[in-house]
Amino acid sequence: MTKRAVILLSGGLDSVTALAIAKAEGYECFSISFDYGQRHKTELLAAENLAKKAGVASHKVIQIDLRAIGGSALTDDIDVPETEQQGIPITYVPARNTVFLSIALGWAEVLNAEAIFVGVNAVDYSGYPDCRPEFIDAFEKLANLATKSAVEGSAIYIKAPLMYLSKSEIVKRGTELGIDYSETVSCYQADAQGRACGQCDSCRFRRQGFIDAGLADPTRYQ
Known part of the structure; x- marks a missing residue:
């Protein structure tokens, strides 16, 4: 039986790398994005395009x-x-990953999926509390208390394959897996064409990742 996974896909660099890793590990992938009231929707268009190119099941x-x-x-x-x-920046969205993972958990249960992949990272990141390994571990415990499938013996695992990788290591891994990062949108304030500001936290970490990896930065800037 083919193993299935739900992938949280934002349209950014990290989430598409998590998707590529899930595919490389032999999962049939089902991707999910959220229109949650964020400032721009270009990341959703990017996610749809990336999902299509990756050949996700849905x-x-x-x-x-x-x-x-x-x-x-x-x-x-x-x-x-x-x-x-300094500290947790104002770009932190209260409860976002908790809400996203909860909905992904529901879909995973419907699909009889055994895993949820999320591209959170605790090395080159902005210090968000819901990107820490402690949070992922705690949510996995919750998932296996709260679901019918787990109670009946089918555990659901929360996989965060990028958790301990630097941004340069993530970029190198994704490049090995054939990702075209020019098609991703990571910027917190991208314009209507998906072009990055080059100034926000996300842009700075992303750009440094390509520099440290010794790879050309394919990001489209404003």
Whole structure:
């Protein structure tokens, strides 16, 4: 029987690398993206394109209005910082990964999938609390308490294959797997054409990753 996995696919560099790794590990992949009230939708278009190119079995876009609660520069009328911030930055979206993983968990149960892949990283990242290994471990425990499939003996695993990789290591791994990173959108304030600002946290980590990997940066900048 073919093993199945649900992949959280944002349209950015990390999530498409997680998708490629899941495919390389022999999973039949089902990708899920979220229209959650973020400032721009170009990342959703990128995710749809990347899912199609990867040949996923199905791709879903789920609508959730996190803008209704705000509290983040990505979902509220707050400027995206263009300099390095101390502590947890204002681009952190309250409960985002908890909500996303919960919905992915529901779909995984419907599909009889054994794994959920998420591209979180605890090395070159902005310090978000819901990207830490402790969070992933805790959510996996929750998943196997909260689902019918787990109670009946079919565990669901939360896989974070990028957790301990540097951005340069992620870029190298994805390049080995044939990813065209020019088609990804990582920027927190990309324009309508998906071009990056080059200044936000996400852009800075991404650009440094290509530099450290010794690879040309294919990102389209404004």
